Amino acid sequence: MSWLTVPPGHYFSINNIPFGIISTPSNTTPRPAVAIGEYVLDLHAFATTSAKGFSQLPDFTQSDVFVSERTLNRFASLGRATHRLVRGYLQEVLSIDTPYPGLLRDNPEARKACLLNTTEDAVQMHLPMEIGDYTDFYAGRNHAFNVGVLFRGRENALQPNYEHLPVGYHGRASSVVVSGTQVRRPRGQVIRSGEGEKVPVFAESGKLDFELELAAFVGRGSELGSCVGVDEAGEYLFGVVVMNDWSARDIQAWEYVPLGPFTSKSFATSISPWVVLMDALEPLRTRPLERGTKVPLLPYLQESNSESVYDIPLTISVKTQSGTHKISQTSSSNLLFSFSQMIAHHTVTGCPLRTGDLLGTGTISGTNTQSMGSLLEMTANGTRKIPLGDSREFRGFLEDGDVVVLTGGCGKAGVGFGECVGEILPAGK
Amino acid sequence: MSWLTVPPGHYFSINNIPFGIISTPSNTTPRPAVAIGEYVLDLHAFATTSAKGFSQLPDFTQSDVFVSERTLNRFASLGRATHRLVRGYLQEVLSIDTPYPGLLRDNPEARKACLLNTTEDAVQMHLPMEIGDYTDFYAGRNHAFNVGVLFRGRENALQPNYEHLPVGYHGRASSVVVSGTQVRRPRGQVIRSGEGEKVPVFAESGKLDFELELAAFVGRGSELGSCVGVDEAGEYLFGVVVMNDWSARDIQAWEYVPLGPFTSKSFATSISPWVVLMDALEPLRTRPLERGTKVPLLPYLQESNSESVYDIPLTISVKTQSGTHKISQTSSSNLLFSFSQMIAHHTVTGCPLRTGDLLGTGTISGTNTQSMGSLLEMTANGTRKIPLGDSREFRGFLEDGDVVVLTGGCGKAGVGFGECVGEILPAGK
Ligand SMILES: [Ca+2]
Ligand SMILES: [Ca+2]
Ligand SMILES: [Mg+2]
Ligand SMILES: [Mg+2]
Ligand code: NI
Numbered sequence: 061m062s063w064l065t066v067p068p069g070h071y072f073s074i075n076n077i078p079f080g081i082i083s084t085p086s087n088t089t090p091r092p093a094v095a096i097g098e099y100v101l102d103l104h105a106f107a108t109t110s111a112k113g114f115s116q117l118p119d120f121t122q123s124d125v126f127v128s129e130r131t132l133n134r135f136a137s138l139g140r141a142t143h144r145l146v147r148g149y150l151q152e153v154l155s156i157d158t159p160y161p162g163l164l165r166d167n168p169e170a171r172k173a174c175l176l177n178t179t180e181d182a183v184q185m186h187l188p189m190e191i192g193d194y195t196d197f198y199a200g201r202n203h204a205f206n207v208g209v210l211f212r213g214r215e216n217a218l219q220p221n222y223e224h225l226p227v228g229y230h231g232r233a234s235s236v237v238v239s240g241t242q243v244r245r246p247r248g249q250v251i252r253s254g255e256g257e258k259v260p261v262f263a264e265s266g267k268l269d270f271e272l273e274l275a276a277f278v279g280r281g282s283e284l285g286s287c288v289g290v291d292e293a294g295e296y297l298f299g300v301v302v303m304n305d306w307s308a309r310d311i312q313a314w315e316y317v318p319l320g321p322f323t324s325k326s327f328a329t330s331i332s333p334w335v336v337l338m339d340a341l342e343p344l345r346t347r348p349l350e351r352g353t354k355v356p357l358l359p360y361l362q363e364s365n366s367e368s369v370y371d372i373p374l375t376i377s378v379k380t381q382s383g384t385h386k387i388s389q390t391s392s393s394n395l396l397f398s399f400s401q402m403i404a405h406h407t408v409t410g411c412p413l414r415t416g417d418l419l420g421t422g423t424i425s426g427t428n429t430q431s432m433g434s435l436l437e438m439t440a441n442g443t444r445k446i447p448l449g450d451s452r453e454f455r456g457f458l459e460d461g462d463v464v465v466l467t468g469g470c471g472k473a474g475v476g477f478g479e480c481v482g483e484i485l486p487a488g489k
Numbered sequence: 490m491s492w493l494t495v496p497p498g499h500y501f502s503i504n505n506i507p508f509g510i511i512s513t514p515s516n517t518t519p520r521p522a523v524a525i526g527e528y529v530l531d532l533h534a535f536a537t538t539s540a541k542g543f544s545q546l547p548d549f550t551q552s553d554v555f556v557s558e559r560t561l562n563r564f565a566s567l568g569r570a571t572h573r574l575v576r577g578y579l580q581e582v583l584s585i586d587t588p589y590p591g592l593l594r595d596n597p598e599a600r601k602a603c604l605l606n607t608t609e610d611a612v613q614m615h616l617p618m619e620i621g622d623y624t625d626f627y628a629g630r631n632h633a634f635n636v637g638v639l640f641r642g643r644e645n646a647l648q649p650n651y652e653h654l655p656v657g658y659h660g661r662a663s664s665v666v667v668s669g670t671q672v673r674r675p676r677g678q679v680i681r682s683g684e685g686e687k688v689p690v691f692a693e694s695g696k697l698d699f700e701l702e703l704a705a706f707v708g709r710g711s712e713l714g715s716c717v718g719v720d721e722a723g724e725y726l727f728g729v730v731v732m733n734d735w736s737a738r739d740i741q742a743w744e745y746v747p748l749g750p751f752t753s754k755s756f757a758t759s760i761s762p763w764v765v766l767m768d769a770l771e772p773l774r775t776r777p778l779e780r781g782t783k784v785p786l787l788p789y790l791q792e793s794n795s796e797s798v799y800d801i802p803l804t805i806s807v808k809t810q811s812g813t814h815k816i817s818q819t820s821s822s823n824l825l826f827s828f829s830q831m832i833a834h835h836t837v838t839g840c841p842l843r844t845g846d847l848l849g850t851g852t853i854s855g856t857n858t859q860s861m862g863s864l865l866e867m868t869a870n871g872t873r874k875i876p877l878g879d880s881r882e883f884r885g886f887l888e889d890g891d892v893v894v895l896t897g898g899c900g901k902a903g904v905g906f907g908e909c910v911g912e913i914l915p916a917g918k
Contacts, residue, residue, distance in 0.1 A: 192621075192662060192663055193622075193661055193662050193663050198748060219746050219747060220687040220746075221678075221687075221689070221743055221744060221746065224678060224688075224689050225678055225689075225744065227744070227747075227748055227751075228748065228751050229658070229659070229748035229749050229751055230658070230659035230660055230661055230751070230755070231659055232622055232659055232840055233621060233622050233662075234621055234622050234840065234841045234842065234843050234846070235713060235839075235840050235841055237713065241713075244714040244839055246837075246838030246839055247716075247837065247838065248837050248838050249650075249653060249654055249787060249837075258649040258650075259653075259784050260650070260653050260654075260787065261787075262787045262788070262789060265838075284663075284664060284666065284670075284757070285673040285756075285917070286917075287676075287917075308838065311838065314650055315650060315654065315656070316747075316749075317648050317649075317650065318648060318656075318745075318749070319627060319656055319657065319658035319749040319750070320658050320745075320747070320748040320749025320750075321748070321749075322656075322657050322658055322659070323834065323835065323837055323838040323840060324838070326659070326835075326838065326840040327714075327838040327839040327840050328713070328839070355688050358678060358689065358690075358691045359691070360691060405752065406752065406755075408675075408676065408677050408678075408752055409675030409676065409677050409694075409737065409740065409752040409753070409755065409756040410664075410673055410675055410756040410757070410917075411661055411663065411664050411752060411755040411756050412663045412664055413663070414663050417663070488714070488715075488716070488839075
């Protein structure tokens with residue numbers, strides 16, 4: 061428990077301590093911080109003001125450098141042992157029986173200099189990492205199956221390779237944005253149904269969708285030409301966020317053959333601002349979905365820890381003028397492959413990972429309409445509109461002004477993500 | 490003509506002046522340079538030693554900052570007008586009737602401090618740009634057709650979308666390497682032919698291939714949510730290199746459905762080290778291939794300049810123990826879409842471009858075996874081996890120790906690229 065008041069069930073309990081990049085009206089320089097309940101601890105102020113916050117952690121020799129960075133990349137690059145050390149130290153500083161009461165708990169001046177209250181202070185969140193490459197996997201087996209049924213029928217729903225490797229593709233790093241960034245409805249080439257020949261027209265996307273995903277940031281990088289073993293892959297991970305991989309389904313359907321999605325997804329991808337470190341997720345480990353194939357995975361994907369994914373409840377809500385409507389409730393246990401397997405596969409041919417790379421899980425879906433991760437699935441590609449609560453509003457795909465809110469966490473564990481929010485702006489003219 | 494001796498027909502004549510990043514044994518800090526013939530002008534030394542090389546170009550206010558960078562990104566970000574100004578000035582400095590004879594031509598001390606001779610001095614080339622995102626298009630229509638015929642037959646060779654938009658996908662930026670970097674044969678999941686069921690095995694790639702491409706670097710960036718018009722897109726370009734998009738065809742065939750190539754290409758992509766600025770390519774403009782569809786392109790892809798691509802002769806050679814064998818001769822005019830069209834399409838949904846982004850054209854092929862850009866095409870997926878000159882050696886795909894050399898240029902114009910070279914190392918154990 062913390063000496064700061066944290067509401068019971070809050071995802072940012074002392075068991076979490078997620079890291080992010082903040083700025084404030086009085087100090088507009090982006091800088092590292094951690095969150096606890098409704099509070100934010102400004103780590104730059106913590107380290108450099110009279111608090112001298114890291115003075116009791118002399119092993120963290122990079123503290124001065126770290127707190128002066130505008131992203132978490134340098135901290136992430138230091139590796140799991142350092143993340144553990146620093147997070148553990150901050151948990152001690154913030155715990156009710158802290159061994160360092162003079163640093164903050166009993167030091168009103170230091171608290172004033174370092175602690176922000178998000179219900180009172182205007183804290184602006186920034187993209188937490190500089191992202192070199194963003195890779196999106198497709199490890200949500202139910203999602204792959206649901207989509208496969210829509211387009212190929214039940215018999216051929218999953219492609220032959222699907223259960224043998226974590227299918228993935230390169231995404232666009234330049235358009236990964238932090239939660240709160242508004243998303244403009246894209247325009248592009250689409251095929252109007254009903255026309256005989258396949259002749260595209262230029263139009264606003266009429267099938268704008270979200271995809272509920274988790275995404276992990278890479279901490280330590282790997283070398284060109286070297287493979288990361290699946291059981292060492294955890295050492296290369298930094299932390300996890302909730303991600304919305306916005307998708308324009310009509311643009312996607314026309315463009316994606318044969319090289320995959322491109323402009324239909326590259327217009328924006330939103331992530332929650334607070335990075336939940338890997339250690340904070342440890343209590344939520346569980347087994348992944350079961351594979352249906354008879355042959356075992358190839359050895360490079362066989363992970364020793366059978367509890368290789370996380371059971372984190374996840375929700376999707378849509379805010380409209382009529383209110384906020386929860387439309388889906390699922391769990392991140394609906395994955396066939398773990399982040400460690402994704403890393404082992406990503407590097408198997410020798411592709412180097414760099415600090416700050418982002419690895420999306422792919423859309424996370426359960427098996428029924430109330431647990432799916434995209435409107436494409438929930439509405440059978442727009443053919444069966446879903447109700448937004450009892451508002452008498454229905455949605456096939458997203459409308460202008462809709463605000464999509466993704467979040468997730470386990471109140472009992474006191475560990476979860478902030479919100480990943482995005483509002484749809486009308487298309488440009 | 491230059492006061493430096495440049496062999497006739499050299500691609501790095503005074504009409505070119507490509508930019509790159511060099512280091513030397515006596516100064517291992519990477520820094521900007523330009524090439525002329527076999528000479529390299531160290532721009533850091535030029536600017537900062539007694540030569541005060543940019544003193545006659547006061548409008549280039551960023552010269553001191555630029556020469557102290559380890560990449561060309563800052564220079565590229567300054568836009569076409571600045572590239573033109575600086576390149577034009579350096580052409581004046583190096584021309585036989587230079588208006589600034591005291592800077593270099595008649596200044597032995599300055600020449601000694603700034604000029605390197607690559608036949609005598611060990612000049613190390615580095616990656617010229619920090620690459621945010623790398624996008625690979627598929628605009629080589631003959632290549633797309635040749636590959637389509639192999640896998641789907643002549644009737645369905647080109648997909649329905651192919652002539653309506655520049656098909657492209659996101660590539661892996663972290664594994665783009667400079668010419669000379671050795672490439673380790675990748676291992677991964679492949680399907681052994683002859684087996685009834687589709688069960689992958691883990692093996693070295695037996696179908697390692699090259700892809701001959703040009704690639705453009707983005708200069709000016711664009712904003713999230715904004716589209717770049719096709720006729721303004723040239724202002725966003727910096728310069729062009731030759732690229733080898735190494736590809737493991739057996740890994741690719743198994744993994745690419747439905748989201749495109751991933752580990753089969755992300756292990757390495759090589760580029761030539763000298764960036765040929767857009768202005769240097771102007772004399773080589775020509776018309777692209779003709780589209781076969783009856784409907785016109787959608788307006789956002791209609792370019793005013795009908796000479797939208799470049800007619801640059803390109804060659805592929807393979808060096809083995811028996812010698813260097815030229816196996817292909819083609820031209821970059823074998824493209825259906827221009828770099829400007831690629832930019833207009835890339836940004837049509839609002840995806841932002843950043844300085845240093847790399848845009849590959851896709852494999853450039855002619856229509857016969859001696860003008861194709863990949864072994865996949867030349868050998869019909871390895872089924873018809875090609876001879877390496879009269880060496881009695883044959884190749885289906887690349888063997889360990891093979892050195893692939895891509896280059897291109899027009900000797901008459903005195904404009905072209907350096908070599909893009911890579912040697913195949915045996916797979917790791
Ligand atoms: Ca996705
Ligand atoms: Ca390619
Ligand atoms: Mg996206
Ligand atoms: Mg490549
Ligand atoms: Ni200097």
